[in-house]
Amino acid sequence: MISIENVSISFGSNNVLNNVHAHFSKGKVYGIVGENGSGKTTFFRCIAGIQAYSGHINSEFNPLKNHIGLLQTEPYFFSKITGREYLQLMCNARNIRVTDIDSKNIFGLPLNEYAATYSTGMKKKLALMAILMQENEILILDEPFNGVDIHSNILITEIIHQLKSLNKIILISSHIFSTLNATCDEIYLLGNGTFVKKVLKTEFSLLEQELINFTVGNKIEQLKLK
Amino acid sequence: MIKNYFALQYKMLNRQLADFGVPAAAAWIVLPAVFIGLSFYLFHKTAFARYIYILMAVSLTVNFTSSDRNNFLRSCFKQGDYYRVRLGENILVVLPFLIFLICKNCVASAGILLALATATAFISFKSKLQFIIPTPFYKKPFEFIAGFRKMWPALLCCYLFTIMAIVVHNFNLGVVALTAIFLLCISFYQEMETGFYVWVYSLTPHQFLKQKIATAAWQASLLTLPAAIALGICYPPHLNIIGLFFCLGHIYLATAICAKYSAFPQPVELPQVILLVAGILFAPLLILIIPYFYIRSLKKLNNLLR
Numbered sequence: 001m002i003s004i005e006n007v008s009i010s011f012g013s014n015n016v017l018n019n020v021h022a023h024f025s026k027g028k029v030y031g032i033v034g035e036n037g038s039g040k041t042t043f044f045r046c047i048a049g050i051q052a053y054s055g056h057i058n059s060e061f062n063p064l065k066n067h068i069g070l071l072q073t074e075p076y077f078f079s080k081i082t083g084r085e086y087l088q089l090m091c092n093a094r095n096i097r098v099t100d101i102d103s104k105n106i107f108g109l110p111l112n113e114y115a116a117t118y119s120t121g122m123k124k125k126l127a128l129m130a131i132l133m134q135e136n137e138i139l140i141l142d143e144p145f146n147g148v149d150i151h152s153n154i155l156i157t158e159i160i161h162q163l164k165s166l167n168k169i170i171l172i173s174s175h176i177f178s179t180l181n182a183t184c185d186e187i188y189l190l191g192n193g194t195f196v197k198k199v200l201k202t203e204f205s206l207l208e209q210e211l212i213n214f215t216v217g218n219k220i221e222q223l224k225l226k
Numbered sequence: 227m228i229k230n231y232f233a234l235q236y237k238m239l240n241r242q243l244a245d246f247g248v249p250a251a252a253a254w255i256v257l258p259a260v261f262i263g264l265s266f267y268l269f270h271k272t273a274f275a276r277y278i279y280i281l282m283a284v285s286l287t288v289n290f291t292s293s294d295r296n297n298f299l300r301s302c303f304k305q306g307d308y309y310r311v312r313l314g315e316n317i318l319v320v321l322p323f324l325i326f327l328i329c330k331n332c333v334a335s336a337g338i339l340l341a342l343a344t345a346t347a348f349i350s351f352k353s354k355l356q357f358i359i360p361t362p363f364y365k366k367p368f369e370f371i372a373g374f375r376k377m378w379p380a381l382l383c384c385y386l387f388t389i390m391a392i393v394v395h396n397f398n399l400g401v402v403a404l405t406a407i408f409l410l411c412i413s414f415y416q417e418m419e420t421g422f423y424v425w426v427y428s429l430t431p432h433q434f435l436k437q438k439i440a441t442a443a444w445q446a447s448l449l450t451l452p453a454a455i456a457l458g459i460c461y462p463p464h465l466n467i468i469g470l471f472f473c474l475g476h477i478y479l480a481t482a483i484c485a486k487y488s489a490f491p492q493p494v495e496l497p498q499v500i501l502l503v504a505g506i507l508f509a510p511l512l513i514l515i516i517p518y519f520y521i522r523s524l525k526k527l528n529n530l531l532r
Binding site: 048049052070080086088089094 | 364371
């Protein structure tokens with residue numbers, strides 16, 4: 001369980017998160033949606049303890065950060081480090097003994113090549129593989145489907161289902177509604193620095209329609225396409 | 227357009243100096259003086275100075291040869307202008323070396339340097355060359371793995387100097403080579419990792435630093451012991467000096483790691499460098515410098531490792 005109470009953060013005069021409340025339970029997948037710059041990544045960084053904040057984040061896991069696997073939107077890789085060495089580094093960091101990397105390489109990544117030379121999607125898959133090998137209880141996946149090919153998208157969706165059945169807590173942000181629809185139990189809509197709406201699975205189609213209406217409106221007509 | 231490019235490079239260099247904590251105006255006065263001083267020292271110390279000098283100057287031009295960088299320049303400039311830019315860059319970086327060589331009446335060496343600088347302007351290395359150099363550091367990434375792969379030619383030179391020191395019976399050269407290996411190990415810690423790579427450790431700041439220092443000590447030993455043992459076998463009367471340099475090297479390495487994290491997440495800045503150099507030049511100061519860096523590092527790391 002993770003309980004978020006009154007979490008706020010501002011950068012200068014910009015209030016990115018404003019008294020955010022949320023409750024995340026084991027064995028559930030939560031989607032966080034919001035426009036670019038709405039504070040999704042900042043929210044994730046607060047939970048992970050990378051970003052300082054005011055308010056309270058409580059959990060049964062202590063310290064919480066040591067149980068979190070964080071997949072960043074754009075994972076950074078050191079130059080001259082192979083994919084295999086990256087996995088070793090990430091497992092060392094959590095004191096996990098590395099066994100049988102090759103059989104776990106379900107994405108078919110070229111692990112003996114430099115990770116920094118991987119494509120965007122390959123980098124994301126390598127970073128995901130690392131946090132899966134860390135055996136975390138909580139997984140924060142910041143745009144896990146971004147830049148990833150369709151086959152891997154299918155695999156990632158199935159991995160998320162499996163993690164859910166293993167009673168993990170999973171938080172996902174995505175700009176592709178169908179991916180959230182396929183994976184999430186609840187979706188939190190982030191706007192104006194707070195969760196403006198919490199939607200259960202049964203109401204996802206309504207939310208999608210709402211988002212389409214809000215986002216598209218008459219903007220296409222404004223384009224006056226010819 | 228070429229003029230604008232060099233003006234932009236000048237601006238970027240000044241910004242880098244400012245980021246490092248040095249006012250650009252001061253740097254442009256101090257750096258030439260330091261360069262001249264070190265050059266005189268080098269030529270005073272060794273008869274091989276001109277060759278070391280050429281090697282140093284050419285290695286600076288090699289920085290401009292990466293294919294990514296050159297592909298970008300090619301996309302910006304017409305072919306003729308591209309080569310003018312490359313030549314201009316190479317001549318500019320070797321110019322201080324050229325002037326000094328000419329002042330020292332080493333005209334032939336200056337000619338060789340000019341020819342090499344011109345030649346490297348036409349070279350573009352493919353940095354995506356996928357040959358992965360194996361390292362003995364696989365179990366404990368990342369600093370030594372990345373550093374070894376980037377600096378292996380320099381390490382090779384150090385080992386060659388060690389062999390040369392044994393062959394020509396020059397113990398001092400061997401000590402210089404051993405010191406140089408330690409300095410290379412310290413340079414592996416130049417790159418400041420992002421916060422994520424610190425956060426990910428399930429360790430306290432104290433445990434984190436301890437682990438970093440222990441890993442560095444073990445991995446640095448792997449690189450320095452071959453040279454130290456070879457020197458020890460060939461110069462048994464100097465075992466105490468070899469042992470002293472070996473221990474000092476490890477102490478400086480640990481100090482450099484603490485200095486690095488005392489600035490975290492910012493890159494190491496001038497004040498840290500000055501303290502570190504002071505500690506290297508006058509070792510007893512380390513009694514104060516190491517605890518200072520260590521305590522500062524704990525504070526900085528505490529934000530991410532609780």
